[in-house]
Amino acid sequence: MNSFELLLQQLANGLTLGAIYALIALGYTMVYGVVQLINFAHGEIFIAGAYAALTVILMLSGLALPWWAVLGLCTAGAVLGCGALGWGIERLAYRPIRRAPRLNAFITAIGMSFFLQNALMLIFGATDRQFPTLIPLVRWQLGGVTLTLIQLVIWAASGALMIGLQGLVMSTTLGKAMRATSQDLVACALLGIPVNRVIAITFMIGSMLAAVGGLLFGLYYNTINFHDGYLVGLKAFTAAVLGGIGNMPGAMVGGILLGLLEGLGAGYLSAQWKNVFAFAILVVLLLFKPRGLFGERVAERA
Amino acid sequence: MAQALLEVEGLTKRFGGVVALEDVTLRVHQGETVGLIGPNGAGKTTLFNCVTGLLRADRGAIRFGRRNPESLAGLAAHHIVQRGIARTFQNIRLFGSMSVLENVVLGTYQRTHTGLWGAALATREARQEQQWAAERAMELLELVRLQDRAEALGASLPFGLQRRLEIARALASDPVLLLLDEPAAGLNPVEKQALLALIQRIKAQGLTMVLIEHDMHVVMPISDRVVVLDYGKTIAEGSAEAIQRDARVIEAYLGVPQRGADAAR
Ligand SMILES: Nc1ncnc2c1ncn2[C@@H]1O[C@H](COP(=O)(O)OP(=O)(O)OP(=O)(O)O)[C@@H](O)[C@H]1O
Ligand SMILES: [Mg+2]
Numbered sequence: 246m247n248s249f250e251l252l253l254q255q256l257a258n259g260l261t262l263g264a265i266y267a268l269i270a271l272g273y274t275m276v277y278g279v280v281q282l283i284n285f286a287h288g289e290i291f292i293a294g295a296y297a298a299l300t301v302i303l304m305l306s307g308l309a310l311p312w313w314a315v316l317g318l319c320t321a322g323a324v325l326g327c328g329a330l331g332w333g334i335e336r337l338a339y340r341p342i343r344r345a346p347r348l349n350a351f352i353t354a355i356g357m358s359f360f361l362q363n364a365l366m367l368i369f370g371a372t373d374r375q376f377p378t379l380i381p382l383v384r385w386q387l388g389g390v391t392l393t394l395i396q397l398v399i400w401a402a403s404g405a406l407m408i409g410l411q412g413l414v415m416s417t418t419l420g421k422a423m424r425a426t427s428q429d430l431v432a433c434a435l436l437g438i439p440v441n442r443v444i445a446i447t448f449m450i451g452s453m454l455a456a457v458g459g460l461l462f463g464l465y466y467n468t469i470n471f472h473d474g475y476l477v478g479l480k481a482f483t484a485a486v487l488g489g490i491g492n493m494p495g496a497m498v499g500g501i502l503l504g505l506l507e508g509l510g511a512g513y514l515s516a517q518w519k520n521v522f523a524f525a526i527l528v529v530l531l532l533f534k535p536r537g538l539f540g541e542r543v544a545e546r547a
Numbered sequence: 548m549a550q551a552l553l554e555v556e557g558l559t560k561r562f563g564g565v566v567a568l569e570d571v572t573l574r575v576h577q578g579e580t581v582g583l584i585g586p587n588g589a590g591k592t593t594l595f596n597c598v599t600g601l602l603r604a605d606r607g608a609i610r611f612g613r614r615n616p617e618s619l620a621g622l623a624a625h626h627i628v629q630r631g632i633a634r635t636f637q638n639i640r641l642f643g644s645m646s647v648l649e650n651v652v653l654g655t656y657q658r659t660h661t662g663l664w665g666a667a668l669a670t671r672e673a674r675q676e677q678q679w680a681a682e683r684a685m686e687l688l689e690l691v692r693l694q695d696r697a698e699a700l701g702a703s704l705p706f707g708l709q710r711r712l713e714i715a716r717a718l719a720s721d722p723v724l725l726l727l728d729e730p731a732a733g734l735n736p737v738e739k740q741a742l743l744a745l746i747q748r749i750k751a752q753g754l755t756m757v758l759i760e761h762d763m764h765v766v767m768p769i770s771d772r773v774v775v776l777d778y779g780k781t782i783a784e785g786s787a788e789a790i791q792r793d794a795r796v797i798e799a800y801l802g803v804p805q806r807g808a809d810a811a812r
Contacts, residue, residue, distance in 0.1 A: 418656065418666035418677060425642045425653050432640040435599055437628035437657025437720055446663055 250389030255512035256505060261396045261465065263504020264403035268458035269481035270488070270496035271410065272331075272451030278427040278491045279447045280343065285354040286334055288478015289361035290327050290452045294459025295376070295469045296369050297326035302377055312379050319379075323456040331452025335445050358475075365471040373470045376463035399461045406454060407497050413450075414493065423447055427491070476520070480507075483527050489540020498538065552577045552755055553598070553632075553724055554616060558607030560593055560779075567593040568604070569779040575724065577613060580746075580756045582770030582787070584763075586799060589776040591759045592637055595726050599634050600624035613723070629657050631723030635713040635730060637759070643702030647693060647712055650701050651684035652677075654719025687715040691745060707738040711745065718749070725749070727758045731765045739765060763791070775799070 269291050276284045301322035305315050338357050342349050383394035414420035425433045426443045434440050462477065463469050484503040488495025503523055510522035530537070551574035560568040567590045575581050583591050596602040598609055600622055610616035611630055619627055633654075642650050659680060661673040688694045691711040696704060704712060710730055717725060730746070731739050739762065746769055750756065760766045766773060766787065773790040775783040777799040783790055790796055 413667060417669060418652075418659070418661075418673065418680075419663045421645070421649055421653055422656065422663060422666075424645060428642045428644065429640050431601065431624075432636070432642070433653070434624040435601070435628060435634060436654050436716065437625045438653065439625050439663070442663060446667070 247389065251512060252509075253388075253390045255508040257390060257392060257396065257508075258511075259505040259508020260501065261399050261504070262507060263484075263501035264399050265458050265461050265465070265500075266477075266481045266484045266504050267497045267500025268403050268406060268454045268461070269478065270484040270500040271407070271493060272455045273482050273485040274488070274490055274493055274496040275423075275447050275451045277485070278493075279423060279430075279444050280339070281347075282339060282350050283354060283482070283490075284334075284339075284357075284448075284451075285478075286357040286361050287451070287455060288474040288476075288481070289358055289365065289471075290330055290334075290474075291455040291459045291462070291478055291481070292469065292471060292474030293330060293361065293365060294323040294327045294452075294456030295463040295473075296365060296374075296459075296471075297456065298323040298460040298463060299374060299376055299469065302379070306377075312381065316379055320457065320460060323460050324453045327452040327456035327459070328449040331448040331455075332445055335448040339448075340441065340444075362471060362474065365474070369471065371471065373468045376467050376469050378467060379464060395464055399465060402457060402461060406457060410450070410454070411493070419443075419446065480520075480523060483523060486537055487527055487530060489537030492537070492539045495537060495539035550613075550616070551575060552579075552611065552613055553757075554608070554610040555594070555598065556608045556610075558594070558597060558609065559605050560590075560597060560602060561605055566779050568597070571607070571776070571779065571781055573774060573781070575755060575757055577755055578753055579771050580750055580758060580769050582766040582773040583757055583759045583776065584761065584766060584773060584790075585776035588778075590779040591776055592728055593779075594776070595634055595728055595757075595759070598627075598726065599632060600627040611724070625657070628720055628722075631721075632726065633717040633720045633722035633724075634726035635710075635717050635728055637728040637732065639706075639709050639713055641701040641709055641712060641716070643700065645701055646697065647688065647699050647701060647704065648681065648684055648697040650712055651687055651715050651719050652680045654687075654716040655680040655683055655721075657720050658683075684715075684719060687718050690718070690748065691715040692741075707734050707742075710734065710742065714745065714749075718754075722754070724755045724757070727756060727760075729759050729761065731760055731762055743768065767791070 269287065272287050273284065276282060298319040301319040302315055305318060334357060338353055339350065342353055380395045380398055385392045414423060422433065422438050422443045425438065426440050430440050480503060481500065484499035485496045487503060488499030506526055507519045507523050511519040514522060553575040555571060555573040558568050558571040571594060585591055593602065597604045598619070600619065601624055609619045611619055611632065642653065659676045661670060661676055665673045685694060685697065688697055691714055693708060693711055693715065696708065701709065701712060714730065731742050734742060743765055750769060758766065758770065770787050773785065773787050774781060775790060775796050782799060783793045783796045
């Protein structure tokens, strides 16, 4: 493998990771957009998605279904499960304190994260769980670069979801209501828009994207642990901040960028230092662009 | 006297030690335009906030409806809009990073039926409704003479046009009663005349209005009746001419040198 091929290989790996980060980062940024809250429990929702998918796969294991049917069903299970989880968290934990000072919401979010971490540990155990491969191990050799079917699936799935989300947000009434809510919740309510429902749906959509991220993560790494929620969640949050929190295209770009940087860091520096590498980049960027790459938005609320 | 469309009775609202409204009573009849005036801090905006469900009054009743007046107490803001009350804001609250057209389209929300999920799934009905909403919004933009700016961002409009856009957005919910909170504040004399003409056009369509305004040149020609608030109390009520002659009003309000509110904007 020559050095150019190594570069391409690391970029391909990084893009895969970045696509997953981007899906999760979108949830952080969407929720922040409508309620100005960092939902620290979002990383746990992500890994809960992986566990939900695993649970469905294990339940179906005796039925000898084709792999694509299992994939479809476990996606549905993860998406519905996490959608319900996101809805429940908003309804039970965040809505009652929406008018309370910021610090209360902050602490509630951290508490929710700990609660879910422990709940997941109790339900699914503290040790690594094997995640079935599901998708056939097809690989292509392009020059010195290896691509796998699972990588293509991850790129295609996250690409399609991001395009779909962009369409939803830009051109449907729901999307308009979401954007309007993020700008002025009160004015929105006074146009007859049920802002509580808009916020709940935003949480649900963000959680559903995280669920897909969790499933893809499991398929890619073949092992999951409840701790991954914290670490991957933190990285996705970093990606959202990198792109400018509250800015959806920013979250997508931030996720991909972080994945690529990590891929390069793992390839050229040291795989063990890749986490440090990602956060160092963030710190440096924020020194020069405190609102992230695309964060032109300042709180405009009266 | 005929049944009132909006009936506010004995309304009281305190903020800590400040009594913003004290035992306020106000009746607005179908088709009427009521001018609501009073010095700074008199409680005018607070009255709108109570009627539209942004604030809960401490005491008193608010009833609304043509045939069977219904109490608005405890209703959420978005349900009050559905009953037919729309408003604008003293400090403009547009969706600045959305287009002019989108702002007005959002105003039609409560007239649509597909709901948020239907909209998300882009059902046939949802798409038809979106089409309808866009057409309706364009009509309203024509009414406020903003049809050429439909694609501009809300925040990019000059101040005077933002006020018009806010009126169009409020009209998009097809209200029975329109509450305008100082729509002429910060406008220059030419813009004020244009706004006056716009309000006349809206009035000609039979809409019932309550208009908060400091500028008598705006209030007098369009108000069928003027109500004066001072320190949270109704101190006078009557025809525009009578109000201008009322000694208490002159003392509380007209006698005061023109306030800096307009100049400040
Ligand atoms: N949310 C609030 N919290 C605390 N005090 C408030 C609040 N809203 C209004 N007030 C107070 O209530 C009083 C009435 O205010 P309000 O805004 O209703 O007056 P206004 O008649 O609209 O005045 P202006 O002509 O300046 O708009 C003022 O003393 C104001 O400071
Ligand atoms: Mg006011």
